[in-house]
Amino acid sequence: MSVLVVGSIALDTVKTPVEEHADQLGGSAxxxxxxxxxxxxxQLVGVVGDDFPESEFDFWKQHRIDxxxxxxxxxxxxxxxxxxxxxxxxxxxxxxxxNVFENFSPTLPENFRETEFVLLANIAPSLQSHVLDQMKxxxxxxxxxxxxxxxxxxxxxxxxxxxVDLLILNDSEARQMTGETSLIRAGRKIRKAGPKYVAVKxxxxxxxxxxxxxxxxxxxxxxxxxxxxxxxxxxxAGGVAGYLAGKTxxxxxxxxLRRALIYGSVLASFNVEAFSMDRMxxxxxxxxxQRYDMFRMMSHFExxx
Amino acid sequence: MSVLVVGSIALDTVKTPVEEHADQLGGSAxxxxxxxxxxxxxQLVGVVGDDFPESEFDFWKQHRIDxxxxxxxxxxxxxxxxxxxxxxxxxxxxxxxxNVFENFSPTLPENFRETEFVLLANIAPSLQSHVLDQMKxxxxxxxxxxxxxxxxxxxxxxxxxxxVDLLILNDSEARQMTGETSLIRAGRKIRKAGPKYVAVKxxxxxxxxxxxxxxxxxxxxxxxxxxxxxxxxxxxAGGVAGYLAGKTxxxxxxxxLRRALIYGSVLASFNVEAFSMDRMxxxxxxxxxQRYDMFRMMSHFExxx
Numbered sequence: 001m002s003v004l005v006v007g008s009i010a011l012d013t014v015k016t017p018v019e020e021h022a023d024q025l026g027g028s029a030x031x032x033x034x035x036x037x038x039x040x041x042x043q044l045v046g047v048v049g050d051d052f053p054e055s056e057f058d059f060w061k062q063h064r065i066d067x068x069x070x071x072x073x074x075x076x077x078x079x080x081x082x083x084x085x086x087x088x089x090x091x092x093x094x095x096x097x098x099n100v101f102e103n104f105s106p107t108l109p110e111n112f113r114e115t116e117f118v119l120l121a122n123i124a125p126s127l128q129s130h131v132l133d134q135m136k137x138x139x140x141x142x143x144x145x146x147x148x149x150x151x152x153x154x155x156x157x158x159x160x161x162x163x164v165d166l167l168i169l170n171d172s173e174a175r176q177m178t179g180e181t182s183l184i185r186a187g188r189k190i191r192k193a194g195p196k197y198v199a200v201k202x203x204x205x206x207x208x209x210x211x212x213x214x215x216x217x218x219x220x221x222x223x224x225x226x227x228x229x230x231x232x233x234x235x236x237a238g239g240v241a242g243y244l245a246g247k248t249x250x251x252x253x254x255x256x257l258r259r260a261l262i263y264g265s266v267l268a269s270f271n272v273e274a275f276s277m278d279r280m281x282x283x284x285x286x287x288x289x290q291r292y293d294m295f296r297m298m299s300h301f302e303x304x305x
Numbered sequence: 306m307s308v309l310v311v312g313s314i315a316l317d318t319v320k321t322p323v324e325e326h327a328d329q330l331g332g333s334a335x336x337x338x339x340x341x342x343x344x345x346x347x348q349l350v351g352v353v354g355d356d357f358p359e360s361e362f363d364f365w366k367q368h369r370i371d372x373x374x375x376x377x378x379x380x381x382x383x384x385x386x387x388x389x390x391x392x393x394x395x396x397x398x399x400x401x402x403x404n405v406f407e408n409f410s411p412t413l414p415e416n417f418r419e420t421e422f423v424l425l426a427n428i429a430p431s432l433q434s435h436v437l438d439q440m441k442x443x444x445x446x447x448x449x450x451x452x453x454x455x456x457x458x459x460x461x462x463x464x465x466x467x468x469v470d471l472l473i474l475n476d477s478e479a480r481q482m483t484g485e486t487s488l489i490r491a492g493r494k495i496r497k498a499g500p501k502y503v504a505v506k507x508x509x510x511x512x513x514x515x516x517x518x519x520x521x522x523x524x525x526x527x528x529x530x531x532x533x534x535x536x537x538x539x540x541x542a543g544g545v546a547g548y549l550a551g552k553t554x555x556x557x558x559x560x561x562l563r564r565a566l567i568y569g570s571v572l573a574s575f576n577v578e579a580f581s582m583d584r585m586x587x588x589x590x591x592x593x594x595q596r597y598d599m600f601r602m603m604s605h606f607e608x609x610x
Contacts, residue, residue: 087486181392183509184527204488205510208523215603217511217524222489258606298520300605301563 002041002066004068005033005238006106006131007121007144009046010068012276013029013081014230016088024276025056026080028121030146031231034280035120035267036287037063037237040246045069049077049100059281069109073100088226089203099111108134117245118165121159121234122146125156132163140252142241143195144233151175161194166257170201197257199240201233206238209261214272218261218299221269221291228275232268235280239267266291270298307346307371308550310338310543311411311436312426314351317544317581318386320536324388329581330361330433332384333426333449334432336536338544339585340572341424342368343553348417350436354382354405357488359542364586374414378405413439422550425469425537427451431460437468445557447471447546448500449538455482466499471562473542473561475480475506488513504545506538514566523566523604526596528576533580537573540585544572557591571596 008027013022033042042065044080050072060067078101081094092208106127116139120128128143149157150173161167167190171183183200187210191198200208202220209216242262244252266288273279312334313455318327338347347370355377365372371504386399411432421444425433433448448469454462455478466472472495476488485491492515496503505513509523514521548556550563571593578584 089486181394182529184529188529202510205507206524207523208527215527215605216606217527218606219511219513219522219524222513222520222522224487224489224493255606257534262606298522300607301521301523301560301567301610302601302605 001117002043002047002115003036003117003241003246004037004108004112004115004131004135005029005119005120005121005241006069006128007032007119007123007234008043008101009048009052010078010080010101011052012305013079013094013226014228014275015083015227017084017086017092019275020113021226021275023079026231026276027078028123028234031234031271031277032119032121032241033065034155035058035235035264035271036065036245037065038239038261038267038283038285040117042066042242043109043115045106045112047071047073047100047104049073049075052077056285069112071104072105075100076214077101077255082230084229088229091229098126106131106212114190116140117239117241118142118259119146119241121237125149125160127165129156129160132160137277140165140244142168142237142244143235144168145173147173147176153164156211158193161190164195165252166197166199166240167195168201168240170203170233174198174200175205186187197254199261203238206207206235207261207265208255209257211254211257216254216258216261218258218265218295221265221295223272227273230276231274233273233290235271236264236268240262246278262292263288271287306422306550307348307420308341308422308546309348309350309413309417309420309436309440310334310423310424310426310507310546311330311350311374311433312337312343312428312539313383313406313408313425314353314357315383315385316357317385317400317535319580320388320399320404322389322391324532324580326580328384329366331536331581332383333536335476336539337424337449337543337546338365338370338539339425339551339582340569340576341547342370343572343588343590344543345422346546346570347371347547348374350411350413350417351376352376352383352405353408354378354380355441357382358588360502374417375404376409376412380405381474382406386537389534393534396534411436421445422546423466424542424546425449426542430454430458430465434461434468435464437465442534445470445549447473447542447549449542450478452478452481463498466495469500470557471484471502471504471545473499473504473506473538473545475508477536478502479505502559504566508513512541512566512570512601514559514562514609516559516562521559521563521566521569523563523600526570526600527603528574528577531577534577535581537577540576541569544569567600571600
């Protein structure tokens with residue numbers, strides 16, 4: 001089954017203590033759709049300018065990402081530039097040029113409106129709601145968000161939450177949103193505000209998943225070296241939504257969500273191993289399955305062979 | 306099989322934002338031996354003053370903790386007093402009076418010297434080495450340490466490491482000891498300095514376990530409310546060492562260590578639910594097993610019923 005992915009498409013310039021690359025494919029929808037494509041066909045909605053490389057459309061086609069929902073607007077593509085600190089844990093945004101993204105309004109092609117799985121990648125919550133308004137009857141809605149929307153468009157975000165099945169956010173955002181220090185309290189509180197499930201990402205410490213009476217905790221894949229953390233969260237969300245769309249049947253249950261979280265973590269761990277999406281461009285499903293098995297070995301303490 | 310536990314025995318005065326209790330049983334060996342006692346008989350070595358309540362000796366006896374290695378010295382028992390910040394994440398030591406602990410030199414009763422499992426709870430590494438010097442042929446040595454020893458007695462600590470099978474320390478101590486930001490690098494580096502296995506505790510984020518080619522990661526039990534974090538690390542170490550002594554046969558392997566870490570986490574999670582050791586004083590093995598099963602439910606994503 002396909003998954004619809006809506007979000008930003010950008011050309012990123014990223015500097016780490018050891019490398020710098022300009023105008024690399026970036027944006028929440030680019031990372032998320034590539035992550036999802038390993039598990040299910042993707043329908044991509046976004047906007048690019050007339051300077052956007054045609055080769056990326058070919059790349060999407062090869063990865064069964066249907067880019068017929070990507071608008072081509074007059075002007076330049078959204079550009080973002082950032083620099084990471086020495087430990088890659090913090091980053092500073094050097095410049096943002098919204099360009100054609102400034103007036104982006106996601107309009108779904110007719111044949112995208114009946115898609116049952118949706119990933120609202122990180123964009124303004126009002127746009128995320130606008131996407132849902134156009135859909136016939138989505139079966140499972142995953143939404144990603146960020147500190148900016150919690151701060152500046154809280155009302156829009158609050159209005160979106162009851163329409164979301166799985167909300168994904170990181171630990172500091174969960175604390176910011178609830179005023180709770182305990183992530184357990186924070187996750188449970190956010191769930192009560194609407195989403196059926198809440199996933200809290202904790203970077204090197206893994207992720208937590210909250211359901212009504214269910215709880216799941218997983219670690220992060222043990223990487224010694226990270227080359228570029230850009231897009232890790234978007235890739236995680238893409239892996240989760242893609243797995244649910246492609247690998248589950250019927251109603252999504254907590255057990256499937258557990259596995260989806262692991263697959264999201266696997267994808268994100270590959271993504272940060274190289275600059276931009278470079279690692280994911282050559283990634284195989286065998287490599288994904290091997291790392292999934294590693295996750296099992298490092299998490300399970302009963303019934304191991 | 307018994308486990309020998311050596312460390313400090315104190316009377317603690319602890320203040321949290323909601324409660325304050327004076328002269329409660331505390332110290333690394335007190336918490337660790339009680340934690341261990343749920344899985345195996347304990348041989349306790351430490352020192353108390355002539356003001357130490359006789360009732361605690363009765364309490365130890367009820368918990369199959371053999372306190373014949375506890376020296377009774379002239380003078381006052383070691384006293385520690387601390388206060389926790391509003392979120393219980395940081396604490397300030399208000400006062401320390403070493404008293405009889407100042408000149409403590411752990412001397413093992415003859416019948417303790419052949420014990421095969423040892424937990425060197427948190428005390429100066431020179432004393433930890435002194436304990437090992439007196440032992441015939443320990444099969445598995447667990448050692449706990451802290452920032453103070455890394456800072457002030459690093460040489461003694463380095464000399465101890467090759468004699469240790471499992472070193473337990475927390476995340477900031479692992480970083481401090483190695484100068485590495487990545488806990489994965491830090492854990493692997495410490496293992497290369499001597500211990501066969503290294504466990505890194507991460508508080509609310511659980512724990513990591515490093516072996517030669519093996520890695521294990523577990524979350525923390527999801528508690529909404531913590532009443533008193535004092536002794537959580539000592540209890541964890543006690544649970545780990547007690548489980549290994551009481552529940553494993555033959556050579557300790559990585560799979561047994563995985564389970565030991567979970568039992569340590571279970572014990573620690575109970576311990577912080579009430580002041581001092583109050584929760585552990587009434588804890589049952591059924592409650593421990595139930596929480597162990599919860600850990601399985603929250604960690605496993607394959608082969609769940």
